[in-house]
Amino acid sequence: MEREHIIRQYDLELNEIREKLLEMGGKVEVMIANAMKSLVERDSALAEETIAFDHHINHMEVEIDEKCLQVLARRQPTARDLRFLTLALKIVTDLERIGDQCRNIAKRVLELNTEPPLKPYIDLPRMSAAAATMVREALDAFVKGDAELALKVCKDDAFVDALNDQIQRELLVFMMTDPSSISRAIKVNYISKCLERVADHATNVAEMVIFMVKGKDIRHTVA
Amino acid sequence: MEREHIIRQYDLELNEIREKLLEMGGKVEVMIANAMKSLVERDSALAEETIAFDHHINHMEVEIDEKCLQVLARRQPTARDLRFLTLALKIVTDLERIGDQCRNIAKRVLELNTEPPLKPYIDLPRMSAAAATMVREALDAFVKGDAELALKVCKDDAFVDALNDQIQRELLVFMMTDPSSISRAIKVNYISKCLERVADHATNVAEMVIFMVKGKDIRHTVA
Numbered sequence: 448m449e450r451e452h453i454i455r456q457y458d459l460e461l462n463e464i465r466e467k468l469l470e471m472g473g474k475v476e477v478m479i480a481n482a483m484k485s486l487v488e489r490d491s492a493l494a495e496e497t498i499a500f501d502h503h504i505n506h507m508e509v510e511i512d513e514k515c516l517q518v519l520a521r522r523q524p525t526a527r528d529l530r531f532l533t534l535a536l537k538i539v540t541d542l543e544r545i546g547d548q549c550r551n552i553a554k555r556v557l558e559l560n561t562e563p564p565l566k567p568y569i570d571l572p573r574m575s576a577a578a579a580t581m582v583r584e585a586l587d588a589f590v591k592g593d594a595e596l597a598l599k600v601c602k603d604d605a606f607v608d609a610l611n612d613q614i615q616r617e618l619l620v621f622m623m624t625d626p627s628s629i630s631r632a633i634k635v636n637y638i639s640k641c642l643e644r645v646a647d648h649a650t651n652v653a654e655m656v657i658f659m660v661k662g663k664d665i666r667h668t669v670a
Numbered sequence: 671m672e673r674e675h676i677i678r679q680y681d682l683e684l685n686e687i688r689e690k691l692l693e694m695g696g697k698v699e700v701m702i703a704n705a706m707k708s709l710v711e712r713d714s715a716l717a718e719e720t721i722a723f724d725h726h727i728n729h730m731e732v733e734i735d736e737k738c739l740q741v742l743a744r745r746q747p748t749a750r751d752l753r754f755l756t757l758a759l760k761i762v763t764d765l766e767r768i769g770d771q772c773r774n775i776a777k778r779v780l781e782l783n784t785e786p787p788l789k790p791y792i793d794l795p796r797m798s799a800a801a802a803t804m805v806r807e808a809l810d811a812f813v814k815g816d817a818e819l820a821l822k823v824c825k826d827d828a829f830v831d832a833l834n835d836q837i838q839r840e841l842l843v844f845m846m847t848d849p850s851s852i853s854r855a856i857k858v859n860y861i862s863k864c865l866e867r868v869a870d871h872a873t874n875v876a877e878m879v880i881f882m883v884k885g886k887d888i889r890h891t892v893a
Contacts, residue, residue, distance in 0.1 A: 509881075512756075515756070516752055516753065516756060519742060519752055519756070520746075520747075520748045520749075520752050523743075523746040524743075525743045526743075529739055529742055529743050530739065533735075533738070533739060533742070533756070533759050536756050536759060536760060537759060537760060537763055540760055540763070540874075544874070615856070619845070619852065619856075622842070622845070622846070623845070623846070623849065623852075626846065629842065633838070633842075640863070651763075651767070658732075
């Protein structure tokens with residue numbers, strides 16, 4: 448009875464970490480969406496909000512790290528649980544860095560909003576939506592141990608990379624034909640790069656999930 | 671006596687992880703230097719070598735991860751050792767991703783070497799050397815628990831960022847004045863961005879070291 452109680456308590460702790468990670472992932476997704484919305488709608492207040500929100504994401508990283516450390520110290524997990532916890536520690540770092548990228552986007556948005564609009568944004572919102580989906584699916588793959596879904600995320604990275612290449616080419620044409628657009632085009636280009644890095648983080652998470660599920664032979668071969 | 675033996679064995683295991691991490695860091699440093707050398711000296715064979723070497727770095731990541739997991743499972747470390755091991759797990763991921771960036775640089779070098787040289791490279795080698803030093807110092811700070819040195823690394827990131835900005839501006843002038851240089855300038859710009867990401871990884875490691883040494887209040891405030 449006592450032992451059963453301890454096992455249940457332990458499962459609760461692992462579940463708490465799982466849920467906290469999903470919560471953090473959900474918040475990061477909102478951050479990605481808000482950063483893009485602040486760009487498209489030229490909403491500086493929302494950009495400021497996004498920058499401020501990054502502190503919250505940073506705190507969540509510290510919080511989840513601490514919880515993982517506590518469980519590692521108290522429960523002495525082995526095998527599957529140990530892999531889950533150490534992977535959670537790595538994933539939380541990727542999520543935190545996605546938050547950093549959103550903050551970086553929002554900072555450029557604040558600068559862009561002081562100048563006339565460069566062009567209507569069409570591909571950037573698509574890129575942002577794709578990156579956010581990759582983040583959600585990578586985390587889903589982690590909590591479900593779903594290697595198929597993780598593989599889908601790795602493959603979707605090519606779509607985001609292609610959009611980034613296309614945006615860079617378009618911006619170059621802008622810069623060549625209208626030198627007065629250069630400063631703004633460089634900022635938009637930076638935003639595109641940030642989104643590409645968000646997708647890279649999601650891909651990194653997905654690769655780690657595939658490794659967790661399928662073992663060491665698969666890792667570093669999917670990308 | 672038996673207990674003493676176990677403690678000694680445990681210390682040996684922790685030391686082995688420490689040394690493996692330093693070894694991996696040293697190899698990553700060589701990779702950064704070789705990627706840059708292959709660019710400056712237009713040495714495609716060295717670029718190919720650098721790309722191939724990335725597999726070795728990937729294997730080291732898996733190997734160190736496994737060692738950390740084994741020690742976590744067998745020794746049930748607490749407090750300081752637990753933090754050391756979980757941080758090692760995170761740092762090894764940053765080192766592996768630095769390897770990815772070097773591979774990306776070498777791939778662009780192979781492309782650039784099929785075209786006439788764009789310009790003599792002056793700032794890129796400086797940037798590369800600075801980034802490599804940051805990687806070494808971040809790892810030194812980790813193994814010595816030296817928060818001062820870690821703080822230096824965080825501050826040095828500004829130097830690399832400034833060089834990257836300068837290179838981007840210069841390349842833009844090239845592109846504006848000679849449209850035939852655009853394709854090459856974009857590749858050189860990409861290489862500059864890769865080095866900036868290498869420095870970012872070193873900074874991330876340094877921030878985690880500061881957190882390890884000084885506790886949760888410092889983290890996310892130094893950058």
